[in-house]
Amino acid sequence: MTYLMLFGGLLAMVLINVPIAVAIGVVALIGMVLAQGSDTLLNVPLTLFDGATSFPLLAIPLFVLAGELMNISSISRRLIDLVSAMIGFVRGGLAMVNIGVSMFFAEISGSAVADVAATGSVLMPAMKKKGYKPAFVAAVTSSSASLAIIIPPSISMILYGAIADTSIVKLFLAGVIPGVLGGGLLMALSYYFAVRYNLPREEAFSFKVLRQKLRDASWALMLPVIILGGIFGGVVTATEGAGLAVVAALFIGFVVYRELTLQHLYKCMVRASVQTAAVMLLVATSALLGLYLTEARLPQEMAQAIISVTDDQIAVLMLLNLLFFVLGMFLHGAAAIILVVPMVLPLVQQVGIDPIHFGIIVTLNLAIGQQTPPVASVLATACSIAKVDMWSTTRANLPFIGVLIALLLLVTYVPSVSLGLVNWVYGG
Template sequence: MTIFLLFASLFALMLLRVPIAVALGLSSLGYILIEGLPAVVLPHNMIGGMDSFPLLAVPFFILAGALMNSAGITSRIFDFARSIVGWMHGGLGHVNIGASIIFAGMSGAAVADAGGLGAIEIRAMRDSGYDDDFSVGVTAASSTIGPIIPPSLPLVIFGVMASVSIGELFVAGIVPGLLMALSLMVMVWFYSRRRNYPRDTEFRLGNVWSTFKRAFLPLMTPVIIVGGIVSGAFTPTEAAVCAAAYAMCLGLFVYGTLNAKRLATAAMETIEMTASILLIVGAASVFAWILTSNQAAALFAKGLLSLTENKYLILLLITLVVLVVGLFMETIAAISILVPVLLPVTQQIGVDPVHLGIIVILNLMIGLLTPPVGMVLFVLSKVSNVPFERCVKATVPFLVPLVGVLLLLTFVPSLTLYLPEVLYRQ
């Protein structure tokens, strides 16, 4: 009965639009008081949930992305992507996706992609005569690539909660991220043929070379991060520190575009986002502890296995559960609550936790494109001055390729696990 009250109070607070961290904390506190447990259990578990070395990667990856945006480096990335794929029909749509792939290797956050590149991309597409609906839709969908291709803040959180190698999770996201990009480019090509969107530019090797030279140093960021982790030169946390230091050096000493005001803005953005993420992780840790102590995971596993023991049917059911949760809950909170419940089930049916991580994160990225939470849609509505409801409608067609990739990854685990097996498990 108390578990029912725990969930009922959480959903009631969410419906009242109470911040998710506060909702998790208050519902957990209510359970603790009803059960007669000492109130110190709440701060004890919150601090325990945040006391993790890998979580130190979070503020530094956020800082690296903020510095890249503040230093104007995103425009160099956009120009380079434009020189490579701008010659295709619907060129700027393909550029949008290509730039997201590159920026994914720097920020690791969908909202940072949408806020940083989104303003540049939508403005350029408007100037070239693209419909706002198409521009917003492709920008929103492409931003979800960021947390799949390394580095990735959600994968860091998943790795901490599931005690899984963050390095393996990072390399596991490379192929799925590229598949997402390919599927979205097919969608852009389809739209462009129907609406007769123009080619943005001619393909010229000279243009590719000149934009590559301008973007070369920023392009080294993902090489440093992924290369350093895979080679064993440093841990994901140390890679995050290196990425932030590298971005600062570029902005301050190489390009000279970072001044004291922009540096302070990037620092405040990092502090604000890190504080909100860690508060959610701490509150969700208490919630997860309550579920674990009440054997909610075991009951959930027993319920699923009573329906079917087929591995792929269970994965499909888990996908549906995570998709529904992603509609209503912020990504970090959803990961923190779902992992302790889902992991025991998937272990019983032989699903690799790295495979589970990619499935869960991609599910939750789709949730960022759907109301009522839809953080990416709120950001794009702000930067594009397009009403939120119209942003939702514009994004719906682009959910089709993303869901298709999700199902493909769910039922073909080798697409996710090939690189981790080659690089880590031989």
């Protein structure tokens, strides 16, 4: 009964817009005091500190800063020009360009919101000017930006890996095929709508233009090669790769493109600090909740309760997908990982689900959650830039959400889609 009251209180605070980190902290403190008395509060500062000082989590502020540096330079514009030269000649090409650029940018920033902010402000006005309906424009931009949570490097995967004590590099590798497959499916759906509604083509294909745009974007294309090549090649860890991304972005911005100034750098660092502070406060307070849940043995009890009903992997995965789908409507991605993963991990381990496989399932669920109101951070950002109503955008977005759900089901019940590359590289 106490558990239900605490989590009911947590949900109530979230629904009245209390910051999720504050809500989690309050619930954790109340639970600890009720369970063990006020003396347990002496451990709170240490728990908060330990929860936010894990080495893998250092990658988060570094990737956030790298994304900000890329946003403020011309990297996103050069990537847009290159992808447009490659596939813009296809009917409805701008929609495909939008998806293609999101896939490129996902390999650099690791953040779907950063993806929308960087590419949407350029592409969405251009698409509307060409006659694309505003709701469709926002839907394509929002759904394709969520590929950033699947394609490495992904901030959500870093959080999951730190909490589940799982290899972040293997998670990155497992996200490659689902991410590319998701981008291809979204492009196929966009082409269907382009033919159906006779959407315009862009300029005719030209090798000369393609060579020019490829030359202009060559340094921008080096970023994912440097970051992912270093991580997958075993040269650097994911955290060191994030530091490498910052150094590379600074070099390209200051030395190569010469469009980054000290004033720009200051603004980037301020914005990155604010975003990082919000995430790390959430991580720290979640450590308190994790301590309470561990001592109360709630995750183990929940696992036993579900296993008493069924221990079939297919049924358990279906229940977990439903749980994350519903929670994705009300919680931001980081909050869902931090709040729910520690609770369900004992169940996942007990029924023999691979933690890497489960990590990709979690991140795909969160990608869908970014598109489903009322709390849909990526969708809200896209609607804000496109200046269109969220609910009309949601209607236009339903087919794209359907594609993401189909991808989720494929990854869930065909583990080789995510684990095939991992097993090929590492054996297994």
